[in-house]
Amino acid sequence: MAHAKPDHNHYYVPHHAHWPIVGSIGVTALVVGAANMMNGSDFGVYLMYAGIAIVVVMLFGWFGEVIHESVQGFYNRQVDTSFRMGMIWFIFSEVMFFAAFFGALFYARALVVPWLGGEGSGAMTNAVLWQGFEAVWPTNGPANLGGEFQTVPAFDVPLVNTLILLTSGLTVTMAHWALKKAQRKALVLWLAATVALGFYFMYLQIGEYAHAYNELGLTLGSGIYGSTFFMLTGFHGMHVTLGAIMLTVIMFRSMKGHFSDENHFGFEAVAWYWHFVDVVWLGLFLFVYVL
């Protein structure tokens, strides 16, 4: 039977799932709260935080249950493969989410701005609607939305951040090697280094945002440049934060003696996710900052 005790000939199928409905309630509270907040209601923000709290509890509970079952030995190789496929396809969905925003950036730069500047068959827009608008990048559009602004130079903090993330990709791999060789102390140290680099990246990024808002005049309202810049780097920053939290959890679990040199899918999933945010950053560095 699938649900007899550890039995590696059968695929483990749990028979009750309490957490999903908790998750649904949490997510609903979160978004209903957020929607009310956007509509200007005061209680919205509290409801949103309550929703976030419920989702966090759900994640702890759900992952805790899975970890417990894994430690008990309920999962065979086939279950492990299902988890791996789940993570890979989840990351692919994330890639496509970022693709939408990269697509908006490319479309705006390659087509919209030149057209507004009078190129191609849409020349009348330029002649009648936005007379004399010159197509340059970066731009906040013909109406100069958000006022004058300067961009963040690429070969300054963003370059440092690139090096930080690349290094963190290296340290997480070192941690993986240490885990595979059962060197627990090195595992924790390399993970700690990765976590530190992740949070340091976020620290610098927040500093950059403050700099952009306070000194450069670059805001989310700075036309299409501000929109694409902050939405791309902002969603990336959210993913880095999430990844750094995941790494922290993995680090504490390693300190508690979780993961074996053979069986450590949780570690690998987080490492994959970390490499994914790393690769997205390389795209950002190239297309948002350098070019």
Add this chain to the structure above:
Amino acid sequence: MSNTAAVQEHHDDAHHGPAKGLMRWVFTTNHKDIGTLYLLFALLMFLVGGFMAMIIRAELFQPGLQLVDPEFFNQMTTMHALVMIFGAVMPAFVGLANWMVPMMIGAPDMALPRMNNWSFWILPFAFVMLLSTLFMPSGGPAGGWTLYPPLSLQTGNSFAFVIFAIHMMGISSIMGAINIIATILNMRAPGMTLLRMPLFVWTWLITAFLLIAVMPVLAGAVTMLLTDRFFDTSFFNAAGGGDPVMFQHIFWFFGHPEVYIMILPAFGVISEIIPTFARKPLFGYSAMVYATASIAFLSFIVWAHHMFTVGMPLGGELFFMYATMVIAVPTGVKVFNWVSTMWRGSMTFETPMLFALAFVILFTIGGFSGLMLAIVPADFQYHDTYFVVAHFHYVLVTGAIFGIIAGVYYWLPKWTGHMYSERLGKIHFWWSTISVNVLFFPQHYLGLAGMPRRIPDYAVQFADYNMISSIGGFAFGLAQLLLVYIVWQTARGGQKATAQVWEGAKGLEWTVPSPAPYHTFEDPPVIDDSKLAHGDVAH
């Protein structure tokens, strides 16, 4: 964990059945339970969305404004589409996949059973939120389901709720799709090689890939709408260097694969049914697989045919026109293969087969009108007219919905253990098929004559065909209540179904008793080529 003991207990009672009471359905991880939940939810949404369609057709029964405000009419067209697409058609197919895919490939359950529960249980919350917008002071969304800015940005307080509801539906779809891919790739019984899989499994594998690829793009598009509305961005505002047309490009990059998401599983259902009732193996099995994959690939490079009239360089118009027409080739392969499967077959015409035959004919009509719309200069005439409405209702109602209904009749005996009433089934079929054509065929003429879509009033010259169309609509709506009755009656009792159910049926799902036991294939079955639906394929 605090529930360690509970987990342990459950591991001790070996052959246990479903839990008792309402909580069975809330906490279930069983693919059959979750499949049932999906299907019942889809049926409920089908009735809700159908009720909205009845309001639309009632208002359009005569020229002039009779029943509802124009504003409410627009909310009905918008909500009807959102509810039918995300609430009825997609969940119904996920329900069919949940029930049938594990049984067809000899798996004990879905690969990720807990996540399976969550994929479903997000949906009721999302739809309560979406439907609640109709009762807000500002009313629900009224700018069309495509949410084109700048119009959609003028929605009142309901806007953020609609966007978040779409996010939740997307999360549900992505998790469902990940589960289906993991199940198909990882859970097949030994010997069930990829090219031995039933075609329904193949079409769902490809559909799941499409879902994971494009639902996040929709999430991105609606997120940009949200930030444009509330956080000062100018993605779709030309004054800031953005472009409303850019939304259309991003939206339809999702939207076109989405229409194949809604039809490929129907292709799969039809490819199961026709061989059974023609008592012949499916003709050109591998060609069918490759055709499905080709359609999926092409679906990514044809999106702008939804926006020929919006303003696009000539090169773009030409590329998207030819790419769209190319889709007729793999689709033609499928239609010819279904016809060839029936050629010299020993055919009988039970209700599932009748719906499958109607599907082949009526979906092809929708395909041809699609080909007409693909022609750029012709589309300049047809765009935003009732011709488009007629086209996509032929592919979605007589395509997707007929495919679902055919699948329900085909597998209902396996689910319930009872045969449905063949007499009532045939009445339902003829009533639906005649009325659906009365409903949608005149809309072709209305569109060619120039009647615009999404409008509560019209010139008197369109009065006759609108009245005919509305009469067809009411009749079609009524017919679906008969479907509800038939399903209810079959679930409650009736002639006992055998394991095989249909004389010509092949495939693993017909080797287990009817109703299918709560747990099937906990020990993987032995795969015997002669018992597979596609048994003639030598690999």
